[in-house]
Amino acid sequence: MPHGYDTEIAIRVDDVHLALGDDLPLAVLAGVDLEAPAGEVTAIIGPSGCGKSTLLDVIAGLVVPDSGSVVTASSGRPVLMPQRDALMPWRTLRDNVAAAAELRGAPRGDARALADREVARVGLAGFGDHYPHALSGGMRQRGALARTLLAESDIWLLDEPFGALDALTRSEMHRVLMAVREQVAPTIVLVTHDIAEAVAIADTVLVASPGPMRIVSRVRVADAGPDAAHEVLASLRAAGVAA
Amino acid sequence: MTTVPQVEPASPAAAGPRPRRIRWGQVAAAVALPLALVLVWQISAWIMQPREWILPSPATIARTGWDVHERLWYHAQWTMLITVVGFALATVVGCLLAALIARSRVAGFMLYPWIIVSQTIPLVALAPLLVLWMPEFGAMVTLAALISIFPVIVAGVDGLRSTDHELIRAVRTLGASPGWTWWHVRVPAALPRLFTGLRLAAVFAVTGAVVGELVASDRGLGALTRLSAGQFETPVTFAAVVILALIGIAMFLIVAVTEWAALPYLRRGTRPGSR
Numbered sequence: 142m143p144h145g146y147d148t149e150i151a152i153r154v155d156d157v158h159l160a161l162g163d164d165l166p167l168a169v170l171a172g173v174d175l176e177a178p179a180g181e182v183t184a185i186i187g188p189s190g191c192g193k194s195t196l197l198d199v200i201a202g203l204v205v206p207d208s209g210s211v212v213t214a215s216s217g218r219p220v221l222m223p224q225r226d227a228l229m230p231w232r233t234l235r236d237n238v239a240a241a242a243e244l245r246g247a248p249r250g251d252a253r254a255l256a257d258r259e260v261a262r263v264g265l266a267g268f269g270d271h272y273p274h275a276l277s278g279g280m281r282q283r284g285a286l287a288r289t290l291l292a293e294s295d296i297w298l299l300d301e302p303f304g305a306l307d308a309l310t311r312s313e314m315h316r317v318l319m320a321v322r323e324q325v326a327p328t329i330v331l332v333t334h335d336i337a338e339a340v341a342i343a344d345t346v347l348v349a350s351p352g353p354m355r356i357v358s359r360v361r362v363a364d365a366g367p368d369a370a371h372e373v374l375a376s377l378r379a380a381g382v383a384a
Numbered sequence: 385m386t387t388v389p390q391v392e393p394a395s396p397a398a399a400g401p402r403p404r405r406i407r408w409g410q411v412a413a414a415v416a417l418p419l420a421l422v423l424v425w426q427i428s429a430w431i432m433q434p435r436e437w438i439l440p441s442p443a444t445i446a447r448t449g450w451d452v453h454e455r456l457w458y459h460a461q462w463t464m465l466i467t468v469v470g471f472a473l474a475t476v477v478g479c480l481l482a483a484l485i486a487r488s489r490v491a492g493f494m495l496y497p498w499i500i501v502s503q504t505i506p507l508v509a510l511a512p513l514l515v516l517w518m519p520e521f522g523a524m525v526t527l528a529a530l531i532s533i534f535p536v537i538v539a540g541v542d543g544l545r546s547t548d549h550e551l552i553r554a555v556r557t558l559g560a561s562p563g564w565t566w567w568h569v570r571v572p573a574a575l576p577r578l579f580t581g582l583r584l585a586a587v588f589a590v591t592g593a594v595v596g597e598l599v600a601s602d603r604g605l606g607a608l609t610r611l612s613a614g615q616f617e618t619p620v621t622f623a624a625v626v627i628l629a630l631i632g633i634a635m636f637l638i639v640a641v642t643e644w645a646a647l648p649y650l651r652r653g654t655r656p657g658s659r
Contacts (some may be wrong), residue, residue: 201557220557227554231572231649240568244559272649313443352653 149214151179151296151328157199157209159192170196170206171353177345178296179214182322182329185356186373187349188382193332196354197221197298200330209346219296222289224304230275234284237259241291257307259287260326263317263357274348283317290321299331303338315341336377340369364370389401411460421530449623456608457619460627463604464628467631468520470528471589475582478533482540482578486570487489492541503534512597520601530593532585539581543574576650579643586635 154175155214160166169192172266183195197256200211213219220241221333228237235256242252260269263283273281282302287298303311312321315338322329333339339346346369358376422442429441449456470571481499485492501620507527514523547570597606605624612620644651 147585198553203553203556217558218559221554223550223554225548225550227548227551229551229569229572231575240555242556244555244564270652274649298557 148254149179150176151214151302152177152183152200152330153210153212153295154196154200155210155212155318157206157211159195159199159204159206162197168353170199171355173209173354173356175347176357177296177328177330179328180326181344182331182342183334184331184343184346185349186336186339186377187354187380188351189334191349192354193349194300197300197330199330200296201298202280212310215298217292217294218257220289220292220294221298221300222285222302224301226273226278226285227235228281228284230273230313233270233272234265234276237273237284238291241288241293245271245293255291256287259290260284262290263295263321277310278306279314282306282314286314286317286321290325295327297327299329301332301334304333304335310330318342336370339373346373348373348380348382350380352384406423436626437616437618445619445622445626448619449626450604452579452620452623453645456605456627457622459603459605459608461622463590463597463606464631466524466528466536466593466596466604467589467635469587470525471532471586471635473525473529474533474536474589477529478536478581478585479540481533481579482537482544485537487542488542492495499534499537502530503646508599509597511596514596522604524566524593524601524604527596528589531592535581535584535588536578537581539577539579539584540574544570546577547573547613565620575647579639579647583636583639583643587632590628590632590635 146223150173154173157170158168159170160168173196175183175185175196185196187193195204198221199206200213201221202211203221206330228234229240232240235253238256239249239252240310242255243249247255257266257269260266263286265280265283265287265375268276268280273284276284284300304316306314319342331339331343342363347356348358348360349355350357357380360369360372360376365372427441429439429443440448449617481495485495507530507555510530511527514526517523518526551569551573552565555565560568593604594606594609597604598610601607602611605628608624609621612624
């Protein structure tokens with residue numbers, strides 16, 4: 142296969158350029174090429190502010206690139222899970238999750254029943270009536286994950302979803318994500334700046350340059366074996382990122 | 385039916401909300417200062433015996449107030465009507481203008497300077513003109529609305545413009561239309577700030593009504609303070625002022641209770657560490 146993966150490609154980003162700002166346009170994406178195999182986790186690692194989140198916005202269809210193309214092999218639109226949980230504080234956990242079904246046209250009652258199922262799936266059974274601020278950071282992220290599940294998209298875009306959590310909660314969330322992934326097998330693009338997280342979760346790690354962003358190298362975690370983290374670190378150093 | 389496998393559950397569900405208790409300490413703190421002031425005032429009046437038409441004692445004010453309660457009630461009804469209608473008008477028009485300014489930059493540039501200018505005009509100067517242009521009731525309501533609309537607009541615009549960008553980003557990828565995002569995200573997100581403006585507006589509406597009545601009306605508690613002071617009925621003037629204060633407090637509390645009912649997620653009992 143020309144792309145070197147064993148499975149079909151779910152997301153193909155081809156030579157995407159983007160500059161943001163009306164008066165003084167700033168180049169953010171400078172020829173980004175990316176292929177995310179279906180059912181796998183592709184991590185993008187790079188320095189803060191290099192344009193990783195903007196790339197996710199482009200893949201999600203929220204931002205139109207100046208040039209280049211994005212093709213997704215998905216039945217629905219990609220769903221985004223941002224760094225902060227982005228739950229609506231005025232809705233209970235159940236109603237927050239149910240929003241994903243409401244937006245697909247489900248009646249409120251059905252949406253709530255579906256939400257209860259997903260809330261239970263992420264281990265939050267019994268917390269459906271709680272408001273987000275009454276939950277811990279990890280629980281809120283589980284809630285955001287339940288909402289992502291209920292969106293029933295084949296493609297998940299995770300924008301540093303665990304970056305604001307402490308180390309213990311983050312590792313717990315990795316286990317939750319892996320358990321959920323085994324059940325629904327979505328294609329995941331994970332943006333992170335944590336090498337350990339990228340290597341622990343992803344099948345492929347793409348290393349991004351400092352802005353304007355390009356993908357400068359690719360590490361297949363299974364191929365690299367125990368040296369995967371060192372390979373990623375070496376790639377980051379070569380890109381002028383890590384000290 | 386498919387069974388849904390679960391990941392390991394979070395810690396056991398918290399107990400339900402505890403029954404609400406009246407916080408007697410807070411009630412005592414709220415009434416202690418006014419009670420102490422009234423007591424000091426009454427004792428001073430006993431000792432110094434000032435003339436009643438200059439500074440009546442609280443007991444005299446209460447007694448006179450009871451004697452003329454029908455007259456007070458007649459004027460209070462008028463003031464309350466103007467306050468409530470003026471506040472309602474300010475709320476509706478203020479929210480519409482805030483939505484327009486938040487949605488359209490052009491509308492913001494066009495409207496905001498005029499709204500700010502409207503606040504620099506002394507209402508006292510405007511009252512006689514309004515009475516010339518429209519019936520008395522309309523003029524009084526307009527004055528009450530004019531003075532109370534400003535906090536509604538400022539708080540509404542601030543609230544609508546401060547929506548969490550990450551939240552909008554997330555719901556848009558879930559398929560939310562601009563209309564859904566407006567009604568289900570931006571408007572609810574703006575409500576806490578809007579209610580702060582409404583609490584101010586509720587009190588300002590009383591001030592607006594009284595200013596109008598003082599300058600250009602023969603009805604209402606504002607007019608009663610002017611007329612009674614002119615006839616040296618100082619205890620009546622004081623009684624009217626006390627009732628005005630009570631109307632202001634009642635307006636504030638009505639908005640606060642509405643806020644409590646409309647925004648259950650902000651209640652103390654639902655917040656971590658609040659028990």
